[in-house]
Amino acid sequence: MRAVAVPRVLAALVLLLLTALPTALPKAAAGEPGAAPFLQLRIDRVTPDVVTTTSDPLVTVSGVVRNIGDRTVRDVVLRLEHAPGVDVSSGLRTNLTGNVDQFDPVADFITATPELPRGQEVPFTFTYPIRAADGPSLRIEQPGVYPLLVNVNGTPDYGAPARLDDARFLLPVLGVPSEPGADSAAETLNSVVPPDTSKPVRLTMFWPLADKPRLAAGIPGGTAPVRLVDDELATSLAPGGRLETLLAAVDFATSPTVDPGGDVGRALCLAVDPDLVVTVNAMTTGYVVNDGPDGGPTTPTRPGTGQEAAIGWLNRLKALAQRMCVVPTPYAQADLDAVQRVGDPALSAIATTGAADIVDRILGVTSTRGVTILGDGPLTGGAAQLLSGQGRTVAVTAAPLTAQDDATGLGSSADLEPVRYSPNLVTMPFDPTIGAALAGAGADPAAPSYLHSSLEVPLRQDSPVARRQNAIGSLLWRGLRPEVEPRTEVVVPPLVWTLRPDDAQAVLTSVGTAIRAGLALPRPVGELIADADAVPAAADAGWPSAEAGSRGRVDDAVTSGIAATNGRLAGLTAALGVDERTGLTGIAYTAPLREDMLRALSQSEPPAAREDLAKQRLSVVTDTVGDMFGAVRIMNPGGAYTLATERSPLPLALRNDLPVPIRVRLAVDAPPGMSVDDMGEISLPPGYLPLRVPIEVHFTQRVAVDVTLRTADGLPLGETVRLSVHSNAYGKVLFIITLSAAAVLVLLAGRRLWHRFRGQPDPADLDRPKRATVTRTDGVPLRSDPLDTAIRHAPDDSPRRAGARGDQPVGDQK
Template sequence: MTRAGSQRTLLSLVAVMLAVLTALGIGPGPGTRIAAAEPTGTGSGQPSRPEFLKLSLDSVTPTAITATSDPYFVVSGTVTNIGDRPVDDISVRVQRGAAVTSPSGLRSTLRLDQINYDVNGEFQDVTDGLTPGQRKQFSLTVALHSGTDLPSGISSIDITSPGVYPLLLNVNGKPAYGGQARLDDARFLLPVLGVPGGADPKHPAAQPGTPAVDAPPVATTMLWPLADRPRLVAGRPGSPDGEAELTDDDLAASLAQGGRLDQLLSALESVLKPDSGRDRTLVNAICLAVDPDLLLTVSDMTKDYLVLASPSDPEGPTRAGTGTHAAKAWLDRLRALAPGMCTVALPFAQVDPAALAATGDVTLADRALNAPADLIDNLLSVKSVRGVAIPDAGTVDSDGATLFAHHGFTTTVLADNAVAGPDGPANLTSTKSPAAPGGTPDPGTPDMVNLADVTVPPAAGATPPPASATLHAATFDIWAATALAAIGSNPPTPPFTPDKVRYDVTNDSRAARLQDALGAIAWTSLNPQPGRSRSALLMPPQQWGANRDEATQVLGQLDLLLRNGLATARTFTDLLAQQPDPQPYELDYLGAAADEAVPSHFAEPVHQQAQRITELMSALVDVPQQELSPRAFLTPLRDDLIRVLSLSDRWAGTAAADTNAQRRLDQTTKTMDNLYGSVTVLPPGGVYTLASEQSPLLLVARNDLPVAIRVRFKIDAPAETNITDIGEQQLPAKGNRSFQIPTEVSDSRNLVIPIALTTPDGVALGNAVSVSVRSNAYGQVLAIITACACALLLLLVGRRLWHRFRGQSDPADEGFDPGTRQSRRARKREQKRQEAR
């Protein structure tokens, strides 16, 4: 009897004895513990945590089996004692389940209990024992199928046909105070593209060029994302000589050698290098998807830049950034790579289309959706693919889709369960085989569907748009996308992953998650399905965490499918050019995406600040001699508002994402307040005295902005004054200007005149001032006195003339003798002559 058989017999005897003792009311004594088998998977799909040993998969060599491979593969792993007691007699074996026959099985079979892995290899000793904290690495050589004389220590898992097979590593041990039991396991997928011969005369070696599947190759396209979360500090308008400020310097590490973005780019370079040994076939299947916000940030980092000492204190101290060299090198490499392959722009900063639509700001949406293609083209010197929107969540609501259509997009890229056909949403969670009795096959979704409920509304007075204006959706396989998202460190579970198969993938090792992704990539090629198109769009998450080795393995798997005739390269533009399925489809906005979306309370304040930016932009003047244009000055603030609506931080938790979004919004609002307050009227000191009632009012306006601006004076003149509106005026950048305002004052009292500046559209600028004005004119009293005197004079003259015309003497002349008047004058002359003597 083998050692494994003896162990199974011993465990059976122990179970029988425990049952008898329990029936008699007798149990183990105090301090005695019998270790029971602990399955790591349950029917609910929720794994239980190991208590004594932790088993992790380190590698599978080769990662995929082909018809020309050796008939053996090697599985390496590590066993770690995570308990509080020693574990003895540790052994491992490999078990196999049935080949995955439905796409949902790529996820669900990995959560099945170990009893479903019914093809068992032999136990192989790992070590005699491990004390707490100790670990031991091991390797198992496994034969694909049994031969006449397998070498000692090699088990067979009896694979005789191509497919994607779930495998399980089972570790047994004997904890102190307990018996031998299964203490942990590790699951992974093994893609078998072809069955090699050589180990068994019944399985001769396959002939070169023999297809593994009697079906056309799968037309395959893959997007290769380069994106990062927003890093620029909010509330910093453009400046001709200012340094960029980043919240942290993590991006420098990501761009440097060994960083995430460096490794993703390195994996692509390994494919495109002339010495890579690959032709252009693989390159044609890949399209580089780039976030323009990342490129803007990296471009800013190529010059001197600053980093906040504390990311939570945007106005706190800063330090010099350390990533200038890494940013230059990475950007140069990308500029050399991008022109040789397909390139497409992602929405700015992974903006949430639903939240963007809720703001109702057309200019903001244009910057988030349409500007990215131009940014990518300018920064990388390429001609990117146009007319396609790629939302980060893989799903979009009707408002977001309508926003795409309004901004000229003809296609969006969505998960295949984010659309619903005439018969309702697809049954994407079935775990039954399509061929099994009573099983419901996964119906699948066409590559390109017509979203009949999303059309471009006609302009006023125009005829309705043609049918081609209806938005189309290119769909990607959620199972492959879910598996690709699990690659790397801290992987997210995408919102399009069905609830029934959601679990914490970090319980599996990185090597196991990589194997699952390689299996998911190959599944469609190996499993022709009636009624399903032979095509695949592979979509990793936009902030993909794969390292260089993992990314290279993914590219290698795709290349392996191409070279074995299981796939054919399809360019992204060819996919977009396909005619949609004739049946109408509707959007099916996924609940998980709605839960992780940007909260609705951000929409209104973002809208308000976006309007303020637009209003200020319309007042600024682009002067040729000016270093900074109005667009370059204000666009960074508009970008900050888009970053408020980003989905990039929300997969890690909504609390931190809401905090970051609110901080960005507050900083942008504060900056806009300061900008509007930088253009104002300087208050004159004391009382302003006019030299006359028509003297001009002298005012000085100041513009502290680095760009020129058009203004108007808003003067609330009191009734005693008449102030002329001098119309629209221009203030120079960073300068003052004096103005003479024609003014008429009809009162000598002190008058208070409120004066403010506005944009030509009437939006208030700066703070209003009150000018005290006093005129040297007598004003209304003088006018009344003068009028009365004139009236009296006219009355006296008229009376005299009236009497003269009638030949009468004026009553005022009564008692006056003309001769007496003359003699009086003669006496005075005579008196003066005598005095002179």
């Protein structure tokens, strides 16, 4: 019985599991997409992308639906839905995500496929009229910007029917065309609804030409060939590349054949990053690329491949700049709030006012001064104070905006009224929803850091066509809403913009269409500056909030590190001169390193990656600056010096491995008893310089002398060298004693000789006792007083010679 019962129990458990399995698997609730993705919609074509009074009255939306889940989806059905026109600028974002309550179906669901296996896709196409007296239509009666939605439902295996995905986009309607099937020209004309052009918006658009910093960190000036971190610019500058696409699109859109009246050209202004043109200009003479991950000056390199592309692109930019407005961005798109925290006025000037001089010199034009574009981050209190100290300027910055107005709880529009924060600073805000929509277009969509989190939309799941529609719809929205004030608009795309050729063409075509349709008037940058100058001071303006730029904010550790390194570099630069052989100046030699500080603060990188990249670049630059200080040094002799006299000079040798001369001073830590003459400032040329340091020593011993080399302003160079010095000098007191003793000795010897020549005894010998005379048996004295001997030997005495055995006669002398 037990053997039979066990199989029955197992069978019951299996049946129970099979029954419960569908409910245990992920299940999408009806009416909203499930947590587990099953289907994905992609919009491939919207025709027309901008509806005008003369366009086709039918709107066609086509694309594909793909099964990206882990099981088959059955009964895949789709329908097109529409929402009322956007009436506040926040709606340009909120209609693209979140609730779908505002959307109504255009028509019933259509079946795309009864069964869609995993990994497969099926196309779809919707075609509906803009409006129709009867039958399905988009029911658009007035110009505006209208959100559309494609909704897909299906039944995943082991699940219930549910809405599995949706794709949303904006459809700009500049004018409503006639209804389909109009019988006569009169009916067609009467049914057309043109836009309200009574209050056109004054439009200014900055067209960016910028890139991420590409010059390798820690490479000073005068280094040939120039070194880049990678070779991506070679692709970007070549035909079809990102920068070439941006340049070609604006060149074509403003050409006399396309823009004969010059209206688009007057509405546009090139926003050029000085760091980009510096890099491209350096590439034109040949360059190398780092072939290793560390990116330091010792990294192996390989030849770059973009020299010809750089030459061609830069020449085209120079030609375009001759007929267009040019405004420089902050150098390397540096975060001005972080630059202000560094606290170096010279670095602040390079980032702002000095940027225009660089662009002018390379492009051969006079760029427009008085405009500062804050491309990614908002205007903070620190950035405002920095700009106020750099002279009169207009800060083009994103206006603060959230999805809902705190007072009403309804959607809100960006306040684009200019604000004067100081006599030198006026802000000219731009709508962040437009900037974000433009940032979402192209091959690398991103959300700028100034955008409030309530206005963010998922970008990666939207198709390039849908993102393009959102960009041009947002761009045209204010012109189609004459009731929205003020009637001015500044358009600032992301500075590092990755547009495809069709994206760039669509954006510039929309600008031209708005101007030709009477919805917009070009406002050149000169007029924008004039409008800003007319803004009165606000009584309670104050400074912007310090927390405004919290997203993507550069860490204080980075700014303090930059301040320390930049301070040392500035001190070294002040001591450097000009190499007469090459013409290289100290300022030009250290300029790339100062610019590296700004590249470390660049906002061109995503906020999440900025801090790590900044620390990496700062580390390399700090090491290079340290090596530069160590390159000017005192050569250590490694032995001992012996000074022959008290005034023997101290021999030294200085070494300068920098390519420019440097003004230095010697600091000798002399022990007591040694005095060192100050040699003043020494111009130390590149190479080797022997020196003889005048000293005076007043002792005789071995001592240690520390010698340090410093800049003219006192910064230490190289390492302190300790010399072992042995002195044989006697000193002044011993010298005087010795000299006195020698004088006394000479005097006494002279007196004795004087008396001897006169045949007189020396008075010093008169008081001496006479010596006893010892004689032999033969009467000859063995020892006698010298004076007695001298008396006894009178001149007439016969001379004698001492014989072998005493004094014996040696013969008569003749």
